[in-house]
Amino acid sequence: MEREDVIAPDANHEANRDRDGNRDRIVAAAARLLSDGGPDAVSTRAVSSAAGVQPPTIYRLFGDKQGLLDAVVAYGFTEYVNSKAAEEPTDDPVGDLRAGWDQHIGLGLANPALYSLMYGGHRPGVSSPAAVTAFEMLARLIRRIAEAGRLAIPEERAAALVHAAGCGTTFTLIATPEDRRDPELSRTAREAAIAAITTDAPAAADSGPVAAAVTLRAALPRTDALTAPERGLLREWLDRIADPARTVVERTETP
Structure with missing residues (x-):
């Protein structure tokens, strides 16, 4: 029991890091697709393929396509402001x-x-x-x-x-x-x-x-x-x- 109590926080930390890593890859991949082909290019299939994740991962992290697009816009806006x-x-x-x-x-x-x-x-x-x-x-x-x-x-x-x-x-x-x-x-x-x-x-x-x-x-x-x-x-x-x-x-x- 004591061993499980010690290991659990590390496991949670690893899971959170993987989730954040997936989220960052998905947003960056979607931003590239948006820049190259416009909104129509940002399909679930194209994004999942470019980011190297399964489509359900996108829905789990962003809820729906609009949630993903909002994240992409926020990412692009922040990147532009920071580049100045x-x-x-x-x-x-x-x-x-x-x-x-x-x-x-x-x-x-x-x-x-x-x-x-x-x-x-x-x-x-x-x-x-x-x-x-x-x-x-x-x-x-x-x-x-x-x-x-x-x-x-x-x-x-x-x-x-x-x-x-x-x-x-x-x-x-x-x-x-x-x-x-x-x-x-x-x-x-x-x-x-x-x-x-x-x-x-x-x-x-x-x-x-x-x-x-x-x-x-x-x-x-x-x-x-x-x-x-x-x-x-x-x-x-x-x-x-x-x-x-x-x-x-x-x-x-x-x-």
Whole structure:
């Protein structure tokens, strides 16, 4: 009995290592198939053959094909981000947003099949885990712009606008033959999106209540001078100031 107690953890460790090894091989094999032949090439039979495993292993580890594709997209997204030089945030969050935009476009053009799965492979209303991670990265950039007093519209709308513009630009470029792509399209779309969400300088006293409300709301989580209920109430008031059109609609719809 004592011998079994000692051996069991080693056996479990070995089994976990084998499972992780199989998972890594399957994901890497599926990523190669996706890159070479697109989503249709990622069949269970092709992946199992390329990875050297039996088809049931794929279902046991990933549940179904969508689970496998989600893992492949996450793997490809991480590999691409890690392949770029790690850059520390600068003191210019708008400049950092420009760099993030260019990296987003680069991901799509370098990996069109992966990008299409990442942003178009799920049913409406459902995002891939990798797309959720990418949007969270964008939201953090938008928050930094707001904290710097440069954001002209509410954070949520700014993030959604940049996301929509970036995805639309990327899909347009992917769908255009390489020799017919407009080299200025991405830059023009990027600057139009940035102009739509930012001010030229940090919010000042004469910049209006909307920009001031957006800036204060971004800094609100960092203050400990208010209780949680007080922060919630102030957040609601700031949201009303930052988005007066929505406030008017809500008041109109209220019985």
